[in-house]
Amino acid sequence: MEMIASNFAELLHPITLLIIFAASLVGIFLGAIPGLSGGLGVALLLPLSFGLDPHVGLAMLISIWVGGTSGAMIGSILLGIPGSPSAIATTFDGYPMTKNGEVVRALGAAITASFIGTFISIIVAAFLSRILADLALKLGPWEYFSLGVCAISLVAALARESVFHGLAAAALGLLCSSVGFAPIDGYPRFAFGNMYLNSGFDLVSLMIGFFAIKQILMEFARGSQVMPEFDAKTITGFGVTLKDYTSNAVNIFRSFMIGLWIGFLPGMGSGLSNMVSYAYAKNSSKHPEKFGKGCIDGVFASETANNASVGGSLIPMVALGIPGDGTTAILLGGLMIHGIQAGPLLFTNNPDIVYTLFNTALISAILVFISQFFGMRLFPAILKVPYQYLYSAIVLLCYMGVFVGAGTEFNFIIMLGFAILGLLMDWARMPVGPFVLAFILGPMLESNLRKGFTYTDQGIWPFFTRPISGILLALALISIIWPYVKPLLKKSQGQSGERESSLAP
Structure with missing residues (x-):
């Protein structure tokens, strides 16, 4: 306790706090x-941290x-x-x-959900990092593959139009994720001799094209460039x-639990947790028809989950030396x-570093x-900027973001x-959510599928016979067929009710 206070x-200290x-x-x-993104900032400022005291440098990152x-x-x-x-799922209701x-x-x-997710997840991670990390070690490629399938199936099943449209969008996302070198043997696929495609489609380019450029084109086509009015003087509290x-x-x-759990699973992170939590929120809501309309x-679901992944991602990095996502991989490099050396011995050899990581995250969450x-x-003052200037600035930032993220003009x-x-896809009524989620999880799904086949001579059966993997696949199947079964159950219940009322004296 004395070391934590110290x-x-x-x-x-004023300089460190600044x-x-x-x-x-x-x-x-x-x-x-x-x-x-914050991850890009960590990568850009990582060299700057080398000249600082390790505690200060890590606190900055x-x-x-x-x-x-x-x-x-x-x-x-x-x-x-986004x-x-x-923050992809936040757009579904935040922008409406x-x-x-x-x-x-x-x-x-x-803002409130982000603070709750970050602050509490850090506290949980500080006390339970070793225990939760031991659970993650017991999961193999079979469980990781089944988890990805379950996540995609759940999001696709909650598509606004139909399950078929959601699954079609997910299939298209998986197809796009397979472009480039295969994750196991490195064989190039669907590159067609283009060296820029050997590494696959860049996620930043995809995200900006899907959500920024497309959104601006649609706003101009609809003639809906008028920004909503607001009066900053009327803002009180958090609204x-x-x-x-x-x-x-x-x-x-x-x-929060979804974000924490997915966060500490290596390779998952906030890109998955916000989509899954949003899908669960919609599925559990008494008014699912309101989702996507404001x-x-x-908003509560997606922002709580993606920020809870911050604490979750620190768990495998600190306790096992395994990065929970791309940003923690950079942080792990900074430690090295x-x-x-991150891992189980970090608690014994460098407990001050462990306290620095968790305490800084708590302080930063409060400051944010x-x-x-x-x-x-x-x-909201950005909404008062005339759209012809605002959209021009956004397009410029989009091109800058794509170039900074990839370093090549081909990604334009x-x-x-x-x-x-x-x-x-909008014209074909195919939802964006399943596509993006499938694209993000595609390499992980393929890698774990092939590992699951090679780690045992039992073929496909371990995916079904291992308890956790089997349960996740069962949930995936139920989420797909439930939208078709639910109306039939309601219809049969209605008919039975009518039959009972007709037989009543």
């Missing part, structure tokens, strides 16, 4: 810009990550353009709330009522460069919360290609 005192605050603001700024994860919701809510994959004139309410819900919190208590808790429940609370009065073509594909 570490807190060190982090609260660095944490500045890094958090940088993270929020990068997270809000389409194509950039952690703060950027926390700020970027939370800041990604700003673009999702105000413009319908700053990173972790903005168009409905509820921008402050959406921002307030997202969210106590009833909103109480009615979403179960939703927030469930989304329902605050969807400073001569610190305060910054966004006051910034909430300024964020990919971005425009996915924008056109997004328009065609």
Whole structure:
């Protein structure tokens, strides 16, 4: 306990605290810009941390990550353009709330949910990292494959149009994810001799094309460039009522557990957790028809889950030396460069580093919360910018984000290609969610599927006979057939009720 207090005192030193605050603001700024993210900020500032004290350098990187994860919701809510994959599901209801004139309410819900997810997940990770990491070690490729299938099936089954459209979109996403070198043997596929396609389609280019360029094209085509009106003087508190919190208590808790669980599964992260939690929230809601039209429940679900993944992702990195996602992989590299070996011995050899990681995340979560609370009065001001200037600036930032993320002009073509594909999918009534989720999970699914076949001579059966894997596949099957079975059950119940009433004297 004395070491924890000492570490807190060190982090609260004015200079160190200023660095944490500045890094958090940088993270929020990068997270809000389409194509950039807190993870990119960690990568860009990683060399700068080498010349700093390990505690200060790691504190700076952690703060950027926390700020970027939370800041990604700003673009999702105000413009319908997610700053990173972790905020894709936030666009589904956050942007419709903005168009409905509820921008402050959406921002307030997202800011609160982000703080709850980050702060509590860090506390849980600090106390349970070793225990939860031991559970993750017991999962093999069979369970990881089944988890991915279950996630995609659940999201596809909740598609607005039909299960068929959702599964078709997921299949198209899996097809696009297979472009490039195969994950096991490195064989190039669907590259057609183009060296730029050997590494596959870039996720940043896909995301910007799907959500930014397509959105702008659709707004111009519909002639709906008028931004909603708002008066900053009327903003009080978070714009969210106590009833909103109480009615979403179960939703927030469930989304938190989903984000924490998916976060500490290596290779998963917030890009998956926000989609899965949104799907569960819609499936469990008493009014699922409101989702996608401006329902605050969807904002609470996605933002709680993606920020809970921050604490979850730290668990395997600290306890096992295994990165939970791409950002923690960069952080792991930073530890190694400073001569610190992550893993079970980290708690014994460098307990001060462990406390620095968790304490910094807690401090940064509080600073991000305060910054966004006051910034909430300024964020909606972007809606007052004339659309001809706003959209031009967004397109410019999109091209910059694609180039910074990939370093090649060829990805401009990919971005425009996915924008056109997004328009065609809208015309065919194919939802975007299953496509993006399948694209993100595609390499993981293929890799674990092939590992599952090679790790045993029993073929496909371990995917069904291993308890956790079998349960996940069963849930996937139920989620697909349930939308077809549910109307039949209601119809049969209605007919039986009519029969009983006709027989009554």
